[in-house]
Structure formats: structure tokens, C-alpha cells
Amino acid sequence: xxxxxxxxxxxxxxxxxxxxxxxxxxxxxxxxxxxxxxxxxxxxxxxxxxxxxxxxxxxxxxxxxxxxxxxxxxxxxxxxxxxxxxxxxxxxxxxxxxxxxxxxxxxxxxxxxxxxxxxxxxxxxxxxxxxxxxxxxxxxxxxxxxxxxxxxxxxxxxxxxxxxxxxxxxxxxxxxxxxxxxxxxxxxxxxxxxxxxxxxxxxxxxxxxxxxxxxxxxxxxxxxxxxxxxxxxxxxxxxxxxxxxxxxxxxxxxxxxxxxxxxxxxxxxxxxxxxxxxxxxxxxxxxxxxxxxxxxxxxxx
Amino acid sequence: xxxxxxxxxxxxxxxxxxxxxxxxxxxxxxxxxxxxxxxxxxxxxxxxxxxxxxxxxxxxxxxxxxxxxxxxxxxxxxxxxxxxxxxxxxxxxxxxxxxxxxxxxxxxxxxxxxxxxxxxxxxxxxxxxxxxxxxxxxxxxxxxxxxxxxxxxxxxxxxxxxxxxxxxxxxxxxxxxxxxxxxxxxxxxxxxxxxxxxxxxxxxxxxxxxxxxxxxxxxxxxxxxxxxxxxxxxxxxxxxxxxxxxxxxxxxxxxxxxxxxxxxxxxxxxxxxxxxxxxxxxxxxxxxxxxxxxxxxxxxx
Numbered sequence: 050x051x052x053x054x055x056x057x058x059x060x061x062x063x064x065x066x067x068x069x070x071x072x073x074x075x076x077x078x079x080x081x082x083x084x085x086x087x088x089x090x091x092x093x094x095x096x097x098x099x100x101x102x103x104x105x106x107x108x109x110x111x112x113x114x115x116x117x118x119x120x121x122x123x124x125x126x127x128x129x130x131x132x133x134x135x136x137x138x139x140x141x142x143x144x145x146x147x148x149x150x151x152x153x154x155x156x157x158x159x160x161x162x163x164x165x166x167x168x169x170x171x172x173x174x175x176x177x178x179x180x181x182x183x184x185x186x187x188x189x190x191x192x193x194x195x196x197x198x199x200x201x202x203x204x205x206x207x208x209x210x211x212x213x214x215x216x217x218x219x220x221x222x223x224x225x226x227x228x229x230x231x232x233x234x235x236x237x238x239x240x241x242x243x244x245x246x247x248x249x250x251x252x253x254x255x256x257x258x259x260x261x262x263x264x265x266x267x268x269x270x271x272x273x274x275x276x277x278x279x280x281x282x283x284x285x286x287x288x289x290x291x292x293x294x295x296x297x298x299x300x301x302x303x304x305x306x307x308x309x310x311x312x313x314x315x316x317x318x319x320x321x322x323x324x325x326x327x328x329x330x331x332x333x334x335x336x337x338x339x340x341x342x343x344x345x346x347x348x349x350x
Numbered sequence: 351x352x353x354x355x356x357x358x359x360x361x362x363x364x365x366x367x368x369x370x371x372x373x374x375x376x377x378x379x380x381x382x383x384x385x386x387x388x389x390x391x392x393x394x395x396x397x398x399x400x401x402x403x404x405x406x407x408x409x410x411x412x413x414x415x416x417x418x419x420x421x422x423x424x425x426x427x428x429x430x431x432x433x434x435x436x437x438x439x440x441x442x443x444x445x446x447x448x449x450x451x452x453x454x455x456x457x458x459x460x461x462x463x464x465x466x467x468x469x470x471x472x473x474x475x476x477x478x479x480x481x482x483x484x485x486x487x488x489x490x491x492x493x494x495x496x497x498x499x500x501x502x503x504x505x506x507x508x509x510x511x512x513x514x515x516x517x518x519x520x521x522x523x524x525x526x527x528x529x530x531x532x533x534x535x536x537x538x539x540x541x542x543x544x545x546x547x548x549x550x551x552x553x554x555x556x557x558x559x560x561x562x563x564x565x566x567x568x569x570x571x572x573x574x575x576x577x578x579x580x581x582x583x584x585x586x587x588x589x590x591x592x593x594x595x596x597x598x599x600x601x602x603x604x605x606x607x608x609x610x611x612x613x614x615x616x617x618x619x620x621x622x623x624x625x626x627x628x629x630x631x632x633x634x635x636x637x638x639x640x641x642x643x644x645x646x647x648x649x650x651x
Contacts, residue, residue: 171636189641213633215516215564216642224650252563252600259560262553263516299553332514335472336648340490341517344645347637349525 055321057201057228060084060092061314063293063306065275066101074099074125076311084313085133091201093138094126095271095293096209096232097152100142102273102289106281107182115144118166123155130157136164136199138206140232142183143168152184154206154232158199165197169208170217177238177284180210194220202227202320205266209233212253212270216344218260227320229260233272236289250290250308258300265298265326267318274309298326356622358502358529361385361393362615364594364607366576367402375400375426377612385614386434392502394439395427396572396594397510397533398453401443403574403590407582408483416445419467424456431458437465437500439507441533443484444469453485455507455533459500466498470509471518478539478585481511495521503528503621506567510534513554513571517645519561528621530561534573537590551591551609559601566599566627568619575610599627 062080067073077098084092097103099122103111116122118141126139136158143153151168158164168187172180187193194217196203205226211217212231221229235253237246254270261268274291294305295316303316327333343349363381368374378399385393398404400423404412417423419442427440437459444454452469459465469488473481488494495518497504506527512518513532522530536554538547555571562569575592595606596617604617628634644650 170638170641173636175630175632186638189638193641194644210636213564213631214637215520215560216637216645219516220642220644220650223644223647248600248602251602255556255601256560256563259516259557259564262557262560263514299549300556301549301552329476330514331476332472333649335474335511336515336517337471337487337490338646338648340471340494341521341646343495343521343524344517345639345642346524347639348634349521 055319057318057320058088058090059269059295059316059318060087060089061269061271061293061295062092062094063272063274063291063310063312063314064095064098065273065311066277070099074122078125078129080311080313081129081137082133084315085135087313087315089135089315091136091138093230093269093271094140094232095273096140096234097142098140101277102234102287104180104183105177105277105279105284105287107179111183112150115142115150117144118153118155118163123163124161126155127157127161127163130159131161134159136201138204138230138232140208150184151187152180152208154208156197156199156204156206164199165192167192167197167206167208169211170194171210171214173210177279177287194224196221196224196226205229207231209235212257215260215263218264222264222266226266227323228318229264229266229268231257231268231270233270234289235272236287239276239285239288250292254292254294258296261296261298262300263332265323265330265332267295267297269295274311298322356620358619358621359389359391360570360596360617360619361388361390362570362572362594362596363393363395364573364575364592364611364613364615365396365399366574366612367578371400375423379426379430381614382430382438383434385616386436388614388616390436390616392437392439394531394570394572395441395533396574397441397535398443399441402578403535403588405481405484406478406578406580406585406588408480412484413451416443416451418445419454419456419464424464425462427456428458428462428464431460432462435460437502439505439531439533441509451485452488453481453509455509457498457500457505457507465500466493468493468498468507468509470512471495472511472515474511478580478588495525497522497525497527506530508532510536513558516561516564519565523565523567527567528624529619530565530567530569532558532569532571534571535590536573537588540577540586540589551593555593555595559597562597562599563601564633566624566631566633568596568598570596575612599623
């Protein structure tokens with residue numbers, strides 16, 4: 050990261066699904082242009098932003114939604130990054146090969162060429178979120194937990210379910226990430242009670258702010274909004290809870306969106322802050338790497 | 351843990367230093383009795399509760415403050431645990447051998463005998479907190495990151511600086527901990543500005559609530575209160591910030607103390623909740639133990 054560029058203007062685009070891929074990407078493009086006009090150097094999109102959250106049910110024909118790393122969604126994002134001279138973090142349903150699919154984040158750095166990608170490493174699977182049916186977990190080393198080098202810094206891009214795993218954030222930090230970015234699609238079952246909904250939303254925010262604190266790194270979390278029906282009618286669908294936010298390396302909120310609006314959430318991040326924080330709170334100095342070996346065990350018994 | 355004992359009444363004793371060890375332990379005993387009268391089954395004390403926070407400066411004579419695992423402070427806590435039929439988590443400056451000292455948490459389980467101990471694994475060292483001068487970090491395996499088995503569950507006892515390390519919380523959880531407990535002594539330099547003080551306090555709360563969320567475990571954090579002078583006069587001393595709290599496995603606050611009062615903070619924890627949470631948010635199922643090996647590296651480059 051250039052020494053003279055220590056303030057980073059970041060935008061998180063909190064969006065809804067607009068009924069078709071073209072309509073949704075048109076809306077995304079408009080919001081990206083709005084962010085760039087507002088001075089954003091880094092624009093972050095939500096998980097699987099070009100489509101609906103299709104994992105609510107299992108259907109073989111939905112694999113048609115997948116695209117390769119250089120497919121139409123990637124090309125459109127790359128052209129925008131090139132034209133607007135910004136860094137864009139996008140997300141696609143990736144077809145890597147016949148029968149080999151991933152949930153993949155893409156990074157474009159002021160150019161139509163792919164700067165790097167990250168394949169979601171932790172794949173959830175529970176009623177309404179049947180992701181293990183669609184996505185193979187990312188390979189351990191290709192690229193694994195590796196930040197992506199760009200003109201605005203090393204981006205520690207992780208995806209949704211990864212956000213509950215302190216290991217993922219730590220590995221990105223140890224590999225030199227300057228910022229953690231979590232494209233997300235998370236929501237409530239509409240019939241759940243309000244108190245439980247609030248606990249879940251707050252837990253989601255808190256655990257990611259915790260990664261910021263533990264690693265002295267800023268965090269950007271981008272979530273979708275609005276209700277999407279379950280095409281099978283088995284459930285009441287998912288009400289995506291928004292609440293996208295940007296926080297600094299002490300977990301302090303820099304910007305926070307509401308639970309329902311499409312919005313360009315902007316914040317200015319002081320990129321010198323991590324260096325300062327790692328001096329006053331030198332956690333990395335005191336890690337007990339001699340005693341952490343059991344982290345790679347399933348259970349200690 | 352007995353199947354019929356699924357609600358746990360916990361007390362966290364937020365205390366000040368009272369000028370002498372005897373006066374302080376007398377006050378601690380009064381608060382322990384108050385907690386027991388209020389129905390507490392588990393009473394948690396703050397870090398190094400029998401003394402001042404003596405690590406503000408380096409002085410060889412302060413090693414006189416240390417006690418063995420069966421010293422007077424331990425005996426007093428053990429007698430109270432036995433008399434009141436409660437579990438007590440205490441904390442001492444431990445003399446393990448000549449020239450071998452630790453910062454050690456002790457657990458007594460309704461008996462004068464030591465149920466288990468934990469030696470602080472991460473030792474801080476910064477102006478006003480010269481702990482590396484006094485404490486050897488705990489050994490990796492004796493006991494290392496191991497919860498302590500008691501009649502109220504497996505206690506994942508960690509100490510202060512450990513609270514910034516997600517690895518420590520995770521290792522306790524993987525070893526079957528039912529609850530995480532952090533005896534602490536943390537405060538502000540009195541001359542720091544208010545906004546920075548608030549960021550620090552909130553970061554301290556947030557990272558620990560993050561461990562609760564990431565591990566689906568309740569957390570008890572016990573901090574001291576009031577100002578303690580720097581005997582050398584080099585600094586303005588430390589204003590310990592209190593804010594002890596108890597939260598559930600979604601990071602939700604069950605009880606929270608203020609920043610200055612001595613108090614018996616009580617909460618009732620639903621100990622069935624972890625089982626429920628690990629079913630609806632099954633993080634442990636999806637951990638990428640094949641890809642976490644670099645957690646034991648100092649830096650990934």
C-alpha cells in the first residue's frame with residue numbers, strides 16, 4: 050500500500066434482489082457509480098449480489114446460475130473498476146469445472162483484469178441455507194486464507210459464514226491483511242420472535258467487531274436487505290436483515306446501515322491506525338504459538 | 351455437569367484495593383458471603399484480588415507478595431468454598447519455586463482442596479503493566495488451556511490479557527468448557543482522552559462478547575475498580591474501569607456493572623443454551639481444521 054495513501058474511503062453497497070440478474074446488476078452499477086462519485090476508492094458488494102439467495106432450496110437446474118471467474122458478472126465489474134479507477138469486491142456463484150462449484154469473491158483493482166479471488170472456506174447448511182448442496186469449500190491453499198494485494202492495501206476478503214470463525218480472521222491478519230471484508234447474505238426466518246432476532250443480529254455484528262479488535266484491523270460487513278420467498282413454499286422465506294457496517298480496528302462503528310434500505314454506506318478509514326494499535330495493544334507479540342497446536346483438532350478429548 | 355442442574359447462578363465480584371491484604375480479603379469475604387446468601391453457586395473474583403495491582407513498577411521486593419498454591423489466600427478461599435458450599439474462582443501471585451512466579455487462577459469446589467488452577471498464558475508488558483518482569487507465562491501443557499472440572503460445569507478460566515486472544519477461548523471450548531471466566535485488572539491512564547477511553551472499554555467488552563458468540567458459550571468478565579497510584583510517581587497511576595459483565599452464548603448481556611462501584615454482579619445462566627446454539631449455529635461442524643495450521647506461525651510470509 051502506498052505510504053501517501055493512508056486514508057481509505059470505503060463504500061459498502063447494501064442491496065435487494067430486483068427480480069432478474071440484469072435489473073439487479075443495473076441497480077448495482079448505479080450504486081457503484083454513486084459510490085465512486087462520492088469518492089469511494091474501495092467498493093464492496095454483498096454475497097452473490099447478482100442473483101437471489103438461491104440456496105433456500107435444492108434444485109439441480111439452479112447450477113445454471115453459475116459463471117466462471119471470467120464470466121459476464123466478472124466482466125461487468127472489471128469494466129467498472131477500470132472505468133471508475135476504483136477497487137471492487139464482488140461475489141459470484143462460480144463454476145470452476147463440470148460439477149465443481151464455489152461461492153467466490155472477486156477483486157478488481159482499477160482494471161478489467163482479476164486482481165484476485167477468494168473461495169468461501171466455511172460452508173453452512175441449515176434449513177433455508179442449503180449451501181453444502183451448491184458450494185464446495187475453498188481449497189486449503191488455493192487460495193485458502195490469503196489476502197488479495199491491491200492498490201489500496203491487502204484485502205482480507207472472507208464470505209458470510211466465515212465471519213463466525215476467529216481462525217479465518219486471524220489467518221488473514223497473519224498474512225498481512227490491512228482490512229477484513231465480509232460479503233454476506235444473512236437474515237431471519239420471518240416467523241422468529243423479535244428478541245431472538247435481535248440477539249442474532251447483535252451476535253453477528255459483535256463477533257465481527259470482535260475480529261476487528263483481536264486483529265487491530267478495520268472490518269467491512271455487507272449484507273443484503275428485503276424479503277426473498279422460498280420458491281418451494283416450505284418456509285416463509287428469509288428476511289435479510291441488512292445492518293451492514295464499517296468499523297475501525299478497535300471495533301468502533303464508523304458507519305452502520307439500517308435493516309431495510311438499499312444504501313451506499315460510506316466511511317473514511319485511517320489506515321495508519323493498525324500500526325498504532327499494534328504498538329499500544331501488542332497482541333501479536335504475545336501469541337502462544339507453542340500452545341495453539343490443538344486449534345487444528347476437531348475436539349480436544 | 352449434572353443433568354438436573356442446568357441453571358447456574360453466577361456472581362462476579364467487582365472490587366477495589368483496600369490498602370492492605372487483610373482489609374481487602376475481609377471485604378472480599380463479605381462480598382462472597384453476600385453472593386452466597388443471594389444464591390450464587392459460582393463466585394468469580396478479579397485478577398490478583400488480594401493485593402494492589404503491583405505491576406505498575408518493577409521492584410524486586412514485590413516478589414514477597416507471592417504465595418504458593420496452598421498459601422494463605424488459597425486457604426482462605428478454600429475454607430469459604432467449603433463452608434458456603436459454592437465454587438470460587440480466585441487469583442493469586444503464585445510462587446511456584448525460587449525465581450519461578452506465575453499469575454494464577456485457583457478454583458475451589460465446595461471444599462478446601464484445590465479443584466484446579468490455570469496459569470496465565472499470555473503475559474502483557476507495557477508502561478504501567480510490567481507483567482513480564484513478574485510472571486512467567488504458563489506452561490503449554492501443565493495445565494495449558496484446560497478447563498477445570500467442577501460440580502457446576504467445566505470452567506474455562508483465563509486471565510486478563512488472555513481475553514484478547516480468540517485462540518485461548520477456542521482451545522477452552524474445544525476442550526469442553528461450559529463457560530469462559532476472565533479475572534481481570536484493566537484500566538485507563540487517567541490523562542487519556544474520553545473518546546479513547548470509551549473505545550478501549552468497548553473494545554474490551556466486545557472482544558469477550560465475540561468469544562461468547564464464536565464459541566456459543568457464556569462469559570464472565572470480572573474487573574477491578576478505582577484509582578491505584580504509581581508508587582514511583584512516574585505516571586498518574588491506573589483508573590481501573592470496572593464494567594464487569596456476564597453474557598450468554600449469543601453475547602447478550604445478562605448483567606453489567608458500572609465503572610466505579612464495588613458490587614456483587616449476579617446473573618442466572620441457562621446452561622442448556624450452548625447445546626441449543628450449537629445446533630442452530632453449528633460452527634464446530636464446519637471448522638476447516640485442514641487449513642488452520644498457520645495459526646501456530648508467528649507471521650505468514
